[in-house]
Amino acid sequence: MAVKQYIEAIHDALQEEMARDERVFVLGEDVGVRGGVFRVTAGLIEQFGEYRVLDFPLTESAIVGVAIGAAAAGMIPVAEIQFADFILPAVNQIISEAAKFRYRSNNDWNCPIVIRAPYGGGIHGALYHSQSMEALFTHVPGLKIVTPSTPEDAKGLLVSAIRDPDPVLFFEHKKLYRSIRGEVPEGEYSTPIGKAAVRREGDDITVITYGLGVHLALDAASHLEKEGISTHILDLRTLRPLDEQAILEAARKTGKVLIVHEDNKVCGVGAEVSAIIAEHALFDLDAPVRRLAGPEVPAMPFSPTLEKAYMLNTDKVAQEMRALAKF
Amino acid sequence: MAVKQYIEAIHDALQEEMARDERVFVLGEDVGVRGGVFRVTAGLIEQFGEYRVLDFPLTESAIVGVAIGAAAAGMIPVAEIQFADFILPAVNQIISEAAKFRYRSNNDWNCPIVIRAPYGGGIHGALYHSQSMEALFTHVPGLKIVTPSTPEDAKGLLVSAIRDPDPVLFFEHKKLYRSIRGEVPEGEYSTPIGKAAVRREGDDITVITYGLGVHLALDAASHLEKEGISTHILDLRTLRPLDEQAILEAARKTGKVLIVHEDNKVCGVGAEVSAIIAEHALFDLDAPVRRLAGPEVPAMPFSPTLEKAYMLNTDKVAQEMRALAKF
C-alpha cells in the first residue's frame, strides 16, 4: 500500500484507466497543457496526446454534449467541469440526455460517460467556487452520483465510474484534494458504486455523511469518545443509488441518527436519508432524526467570517452529536 | 364568485396584473400571436401589444436571462417556459443568477421575475412533455416555488408571485388546466406565498400533497369515508418556503402521514416533508411516514400502458391511504 493524497489517487485512476483502455479520454477546460486548474490531469497530455487530454473551449453544455456523442460512437469520455458550480449550463445535457439515453431508447443506446467536478467550500472560493451540487442530481433517475471521502475510494470509485455503462457524476471535495492522505492499494482495483462504508463502529449515536463530512465526523467522534460517547459513522460514498440497507442498519444500530452534509438542507440528500429512515426504521428510533447541513442561503460568501459561519467544522458537528447523545 | 377553469384563472391573473401595472409583461415561445400552446395568454397581445406579450425566439436560457436583465432595469417580467421539461437549458440563469441576485449583492439588487411552466403528465406527452421539475428548484435558496391546485389559488398565487420582489417559479399542472373548475373571488385578491391550506379535515390519516395530488387525495378520501376512514388533507401550495408549521400540525392531527406527489421520490419534496416530520414530530407518529411518488424512472413513457403505470390515480392513492389507516 502506498500513501497518497486524495488528488493523486484521482490522477492515478485516470492515468491507469487511460493506459488500460484507449477508448477512455479526458476533456474539459484547461485539462491539457495546464493539467487542470487543480492539476488533477497534470502529465496526462504528455503521455496521451492532445486529443485524449482535450482542452475544450469554455462551453460546459458542449463538454457534456460532445462527451455523450463520443460515447455513442464508442468512446469512454471523462469530462471535467472545472468547478461543480459551473455544471449548471450543462444540466440540460445531463438530465435530458445522459440520464435518459438508455431509458428512452428502450435499452438500445447507453451513455457511458463520467463527469468529474470539484465541489465544496472552505477555500475562499465565494459563492461560485464553493457550491455543493449533488442534491440536484441525486433526484434524477438514470444518473449515478459518487462522492468519495478517502484516497482509496476516490481511486476505486473513479475506476468503477469509468467502467460503468451508465452516466456517473463524480464529485470531488476540493478541501480533501491535498489535505487528506491515505493508503491506496497497489495494482488494479475498483470500489463498487452503490455501497456505503462504516467508518467507525459505535453504539450511542449514528452519523450518516459523505465527503468532507466523514472527516469532520471522525474528528468529532474521537473528541466525543473522551466524553464517553460512542459514535457509529456511515460514509454513504454513493448518493445515487443510496445504500438503503446500510442506512437502515446504521440507524438501527444506535437508534439515534444525525445526518451531516455541507450542501444545504432543504430537499438535500439528508432529507432522503431521513425519509428512508422514517419510512422503514421509525420504531427503531430513540430520538428525532437530526440534520446538520449548510445554511439556507444561496451559496457561501467570500468574507472570511461569513465563509467560516457557513462551513461545517468539527465543533459544529461535535455539538450536534453531543445534543443527540444527550437526547 | 364566478366559476372558472384553472387555466382561465391563470389567464385572468396575467391580464389583470398587466392592466394594473404597466411594468408587467409576458415573454416566451408562442405566447403572442398564438396565445401560447396551451392558450394561457390568448388575447393578451391584442390588448397589450407585441412587446408586452413578447414572442421570444426558441432560447430558454435567454428567456430567463433577458427577463432578469429587464427586471434589473425596472420591469416585472413573467416568463413562460412552454413545458416545464424545457426549463433545463435555463437552469444556470435561474440558479446562478435569479436565485442569487439579492444575496450576492448584499440586498442592493433584486430579481422580481416570475417563471411560469406547465408540468406533469397524463396527457400522452411522453418523456419530455410530462415531467415534474419542482424538486430540483425546491432545493435552491433564493427561489420561491409555487404549485397551485385550484383556480382560486392559481389566480391568487400568480398575483402574489408577480408582486413578489424575488424570483418565483410557478408550476401549473397541465392536467388541471381544463379539468378543474372552481370558484374564483370577484375583484382583486391575492393568496399568500408560503401558506399551506387544509383541504379536508379528518382524524385517521393525513395526506400531504400539492397540485394534481390534492384532487386525487380528495377523491380517494371520499371513497375512504364510506369505508369509515377519515382523512385530513393538506395542500402545500408553496414548496419553497414550505409551511413547516402547517405540515407539523397536519402530521400531529392524525399521527399517520402519507405524502403524495407525481415527481419521483428520491430527494423529492416528499423527502423534505418527511424529514421535517421526523425531526420535529417523531413522537407524535403512530405509523412510519409513507411516500407515494412517481416511480424512479427518468420520465414517463408515451406508451399508454406505461403512462398509466407511471401516473398516480385515485386508486393508487386510496390504496396507500387504506394501508396507512390499517397500520
Add this chain to the structure above:
Amino acid sequence: MADKVRHIELGLTDQQVLDMYWYMVLARTVDERMWLLNRAGKIPFVISCQGQEGAQAGAGFALDPSKDYIAPYYRDLCLVLIYGHTAKSELLSAFGKPEDPNSGGRQMPGHFGDRKRRIITGSSPVGTQIPHAVGAALAAKMRGEDFVAYVSFGEGTSNQGDFHEAANFAGIHKLPVIFFCENNRYAISVPESKQLACKNVADRAAGYGFEGVVVDGMDPLEVYRVMKAAVEKARNGGGPTLVEAKTYRLVPHSSDDDDRSYRTREEVEEAKRGDSIVRLKQYLLDVGLLTEEKDAALRKKALDEVNEATAYAEKAPHADPATLTHYVYAEEAVHHGR
C-alpha cells in the same frame, strides 16, 4: 436536354433517383396516415415531415448508411426511412408499441433512434442532438475512421446555445460533421423574422470558421449535390459544413397546433405548389424515368405498405406495465442477453 441528365451528372443512377422519389412518397404516405389516425382518435400525436421530404432525401442519399452516424430531429421521417426504418417501424412508434425500434414506444412519434443503424437516439428538447453529432465526429477523428456525422434541426433551433457551442467546437477541430438546417420558416407560430435577424442561418458558419451553404430544400437533387460535397469534404478532413435547406412546413406544427392563427391559407397554398414531391415527379416524368401509371403503382405500393403497417401496429400488443421500470440502468440479466 441538359437538365435531363441532372441526376446522372450528380452521380446518381436512374434507380437511385427513383428510390429517392420512392422514399419521399413513402414518407408522405406514412405521415398522412398518422394525421388520419390522429383525427380518428387512434393516436394522440403527430409531428410532420410534410414539405421537408425533398431536403431529407437529398441529404440521406449523400450519406453512407453503412457507416455514417445521424442525429436526426423529429421531422426527419424520410431520412430515417432511407436509413432503414419502415412504415411499420414508424407506425409502431405512432401507436406507442414496444416493437417500435426507435424507443419501444416510450417516446412520441418522430423521436428516432436505432443503434445498429447509427441513428443516435433523439429527444424533444431541441438542439441537444447537435453536440452529440459533433461528439461522434470527434470519435471518428480520434480513431482515424472515415465516417461522418450528420445532424439536422430547424431554423428556430439554430438559436439555441447548444448549436453555437457545438458548431464552435467542430470548427476548431475541423471535425467531420454536417450541420443540416431544415429552415421551414416557422418555429411553431414564430416566423423566421422573429427568430433570427440574419438573412440566412448559413451565414452563421463564418462565425465558426467553416463554410455555410444555402440550398433550395424543395429540390432534392440540388440538396444532394450540396450535401455530397459537404460529406466528401468532411470525409477527407476538410471539416464541417453548415447546409441550410430552405423548405416550408406544409401542415401545422403538430397535431396539437392550429396554424391558421399565424399564417394565411394563401401562403400555405402557394408553398404547396413548390412541394418537392411534385417537383421531383415532374423531373422524373421529364427524363422519362416515370409515367403516370408507374407513379400510380408506386403510390399504391406505398399505400399498401402503410395499410399493412397500420394494421400490424394497431394490433401489436401494448407494453407490459411491468416494463415501466426496466432499463433505467444496465441490467445484468438483460445485458448478457443482448
Add this chain to the structure above:
Amino acid sequence: MADKVRHIELGLTDQQVLDMYWYMVLARTVDERMWLLNRAGKIPFVISCQGQEGAQAGAGFALDPSKDYIAPYYRDLCLVLIYGHTAKSELLSAFGKPEDPNSGGRQMPGHFGDRKRRIITGSSPVGTQIPHAVGAALAAKMRGEDFVAYVSFGEGTSNQGDFHEAANFAGIHKLPVIFFCENNRYAISVPESKQLACKNVADRAAGYGFEGVVVDGMDPLEVYRVMKAAVEKARNGGGPTLVEAKTYRLVPHSSDDDDRSYRTREEVEEAKRGDSIVRLKQYLLDVGLLTEEKDAALRKKALDEVNEATAYAEKAPHADPATLTHYVYAEEAVHHGR
C-alpha cells in the same frame, strides 16, 4: 501634427483624455496592490485588469454613467472606476469587507455591482451577464427611454450559449446594447486558436444581423471612437454592435494561475511593450498634455489613494457572522429600513 489632435477630433476635451489616463493608472495601481496583498497572504484572490485598461477606458468614456447600464465582467476594474467606484470600494471588496458596495464582501474581488450606478450585479459563471444587458436594453426600448446597455466578456466566453442566444435576440429587436469583447488571447490556459475557429469574434455579429467591429484594444482613443459610434447608433435606434477589442492579458489569469505552463515569457514581454498605459502616456507627452513630472505626480496621487484605501479596507470590520443568513429574500424589517 494631425495626430496631435486625435482626442479633440474624437470630441474629447483635454481634461477628458487626461481623466482617461488617470483611470487607467489608478486601475493598474489598484490591481498591482492586490497582487502584492495576495502574495503577502493578506487577500486570498486577485483577478486582473492588467493589459485591458485601455480598452475599458475607451469604452467607459463613450458611455453615459448617468443613464447607461453596464454588465461588466471580472476584469473591468478600470470601467467600474469610471462608473464611480474607487480604490477604496475595490480594496474593501478584495478584503471581503461588508462596506464593499459591490457585494458587501460576499463575492470575490472583481465581481462588480452597484444599483445606484447602474452596474448590474455580476457573478462568476461566464456569459450569464450577456442576456442581462440585453434585458436592460429591452426595457429601454419598451419604455422608449434613451439609455443603452453595455456588456463585456472575454473571447472564450463568446463561445458560451448565452452569448449566442442573447445576441440573437438583440439583433431581432434592434435593441440598444453594445457587446464588448475584450479579446485577451487566452481563456485561462487555452489560447484563442483552441477557443474559436473564426478569425475575429466580431465576425460573429453577421450571424445576428448587426455590425461587428474589430478595434485595437491597446489604443484607448481608437476604442473610444468605435464605441462612441456604437453607443450613438444604439441610442438612435440603430440596434446593437459587437465590438471586439484586441488586447492581451499581461499577468496570469488569476492569483491561482501560473501562466508559464502555457505561454512564453517572450510573448508576454513583447505584449508589455504595447501596453495601453505606455501608449496613452506617450500620446499625452506628444501632445503636450503631460510631462514626466506631471505623470509622476499623478502616479503618486494614485498610489496615495491606494495606500489610503488599503489601510482603510484592511482595518474595516469583518462581516458579522449573524449576517450570513440576511438577504436571501426581501426582508420586511430591512426592506423598510432602506
